[in-house]
Amino acid sequence: MLSAIFSEAAAAAFAAHRADLAIVVAYGLLLPKAILDAPVRGCLNLHASLLPRWRGAAPIERAIIAGDRETGIVAMRMEEGLDTGPVGLMERTAIGPEETTGDLRERLSRLGADLIGRALAALGQDELMFTPQAQEGVTYAHKIAKAEARGAAAR
Secondary structure, eight states: OOOSSSOHHHHHHHHHTOOSOEEEESOOSOOOHHHHTSSTTOEEEEESSOTTTTEESOHHHHHHHTTOSEEEEEEEEOOSSSSOSOEEEEEEEEOOTTOOHHHHHHHHHHHHHHHHHHHHHHHHTTOOOOBOOOSSSOOEEOOOOHHHHHHHHHO
């Protein structure tokens, strides 16, 4: 059974594209297995954290709120879990002491554009190797509540 967002017809229409690969960025919901399995090479996700830290909806904000000194961006193969798939490429970056979520989001966007380009080039050469995420250090980046938003944006 597909989620309410993805009907059987939508999944069939997606599969009919016969895509080699799907790329997902900042989607925020779990994709059903029928969607994940449709592209020949699966689905890649560009995620703004150093997985397995900050899986979920608000990794940039959670990293800043937690006082993390480092974060990054990863290209990972999607699976049915929430940001649980193996990582193909990772780019680390320091979080500046005065950096806001907006500043960091912009910087990670630029890093991510470069990273996904490198991931696609490596995948095209069958050179993109995926490493399972560690089971230790898993944290969840729950959505930011309205009460938290003002503080996170200012940091």
